[in-house]
Amino acid sequence: MSAGKSRARQDQTGADAPTRIRVALGDRAYDVLIGQGLLARSGALIADHVGKAKCAVVTDANVSGHHLATLRDALSVQGSFAGAEVLAPGEATKSFPALAQLCERLLQMGLERGDVVVALGGGVIGDLTGFAASILRRGTRFVQIPTTLLAQVDSSVGGKTGINTQQGKNLVGAFHQPSLVLADIDTLATLPARQFRAGYAEMAKYGLLGDAAFFAWLEQNWRAVFARDPAALTHALAVSVQGKADIVARDETETGDRMLLNLGHTFGHALEAWAGFSDRLLHGEAVAIGICLAFRLSEELGHIGNNSLARVTTHLTDLGLPTRIGDIPGGQLPNAAALLQIMGQDKKVRAGALTLILVRGIGEAFITRNVSRDKVRDFLAAEIAAVRP
Numbered sequence: 001m002s003a004g005k006s007r008a009r010q011d012q013t014g015a016d017a018p019t020r021i022r023v024a025l026g027d028r029a030y031d032v033l034i035g036q037g038l039l040a041r042s043g044a045l046i047a048d049h050v051g052k053a054k055c056a057v058v059t060d061a062n063v064s065g066h067h068l069a070t071l072r073d074a075l076s077v078q079g080s081f082a083g084a085e086v087l088a089p090g091e092a093t094k095s096f097p098a099l100a101q102l103c104e105r106l107l108q109m110g111l112e113r114g115d116v117v118v119a120l121g122g123g124v125i126g127d128l129t130g131f132a133a134s135i136l137r138r139g140t141r142f143v144q145i146p147t148t149l150l151a152q153v154d155s156s157v158g159g160k161t162g163i164n165t166q167q168g169k170n171l172v173g174a175f176h177q178p179s180l181v182l183a184d185i186d187t188l189a190t191l192p193a194r195q196f197r198a199g200y201a202e203m204a205k206y207g208l209l210g211d212a213a214f215f216a217w218l219e220q221n222w223r224a225v226f227a228r229d230p231a232a233l234t235h236a237l238a239v240s241v242q243g244k245a246d247i248v249a250r251d252e253t254e255t256g257d258r259m260l261l262n263l264g265h266t267f268g269h270a271l272e273a274w275a276g277f278s279d280r281l282l283h284g285e286a287v288a289i290g291i292c293l294a295f296r297l298s299e300e301l302g303h304i305g306n307n308s309l310a311r312v313t314t315h316l317t318d319l320g321l322p323t324r325i326g327d328i329p330g331g332q333l334p335n336a337a338a339l340l341q342i343m344g345q346d347k348k349v350r351a352g353a354l355t356l357i358l359v360r361g362i363g364e365a366f367i368t369r370n371v372s373r374d375k376v377r378d379f380l381a382a383e384i385a386a387v388r389p
């Protein structure tokens with residue numbers, strides 16, 4: 001995996017030029033720019049990459065206080081600011097009612113098909129806004145300006161958009177690729193530490209699923225990443241985004257390799273759903289536990305025999321992420337049957353068979369449908385029993 005392929009030193013304005021990763025999807029190809037000060041230059045960057053167009057901004061009430069003014073000013077300089085819609089923060093905003101209201105607001109702002117919807121925020125805003133753009137006037141372009149580590153490293157790239165329903169997470173949505181992604185690492189300065197840590201789980205995932213050298217780099221350098229050291233953070237983001245871009249270019253709509261990106265997610269989603277998509281367990285925290293469960297099940301099934309599991313759990317524990325079901329705070333734990341039932345709703349279920357992403361070692365994930373539900377239930381029951389006092 002290579003990254004930072006076109007890291008010029010400075011652009012025409014004298015500012016540090018961003019690292020550019022290309023997501024190679026033919027006529028839907030786009031750039032992911034990673035660097036500092038991008039928000040203040042976003043008007044010009046959007047005009048350069050997407051062309052002159054009106055831009056409607058969608059954000060949430062936490063992010064708007066920190067970053068909306070910078071974006072509005074940058075767009076206004078270009079004469080392209082069409083308005084902003086500020087939504088309630090949190091997973092509940094990824095809903096049918098919020099989607100309907102957002103579409104109405106974007107139309108009220110006079111957005112036409114050639115215009116652009118800009119998502120300024122974390123994965124919640126990115127997923128909802130991308131879905132709204134995909135159906136607005138049968139398809140409007142959109143730009144992602146991710147402001148959480150999770151969104152910069154994962155959700156802003158690859159074109160998966162959607163909302164949650166009562167049946168589960170992300171069950172209604174569309175593949176709709178953005179036209180540009182601006183990952184401004186300066187925006188992470190205002191991100192709460194717990195959110196940063198949760199996003200790191202998705203970053204570590206890229207090493208664990210296909211790039212052992214990157215995981216080893218993270219083991220050595222995670223403190224610099226957490227200190228938001230610009231060089232370390234940019235490098236880690238660039239390797240992660242390149243990893244995702246490579247997989248998305250091979251399998252845009254997740255019929256094969258893209259499923260590898262779900263390492264830790266089948267278990268993680270079930271735990272998240274059980275916890276009610278609440279602050280009790282953030283998405284990235286659920287993924288961290290899910291990754292460890294995938295490694296532990298892989299060990300139990302004889303796929304890994306060396307110290308892989310210990311390395312993963314040590315690393316995630318060192319930086320403060322949960323690694324076991326019993327680490328979920330708040331007392332009551334789930335039972336195995338309930339988790340298995342939720343896992344049955346997973347979009348990767350085929351003919352009733354669970355699709356699991358397991359590993360043969362660090363950096364060697366594979367897709368399997370050969371683990372029976374009984375085996376998974378017994379494994380989960382043992383996991384839960386092991387952590388009960």
Ligand SMILES: NC(=O)c1ccc[n+]([C@@H]2O[C@H](COP(=O)([O-])OP(=O)(O)OC[C@H]3O[C@@H](n4cnc5c(N)ncnc54)[C@H](O)[C@@H]3O)[C@@H](O)[C@H]2O)c1
Binds near residue numbers: 190
């Ligand atoms: N589309 C995909 O491929 C994909 C991939 C992974 C996750 N997701 C989705 O992403 C969502 C989770 O995303 P998330 O973790 O970014 O959550 P989020 O969007 O809820 O953001 C987390 C919290 O941080 C706040 N915040 C965001 N940026 C901030 C900043 N710079 N400063 C201060 N506060 C800030 C938000 O207001 C929110 O309270 C889930 O819905 C998940 O399903 C999608």
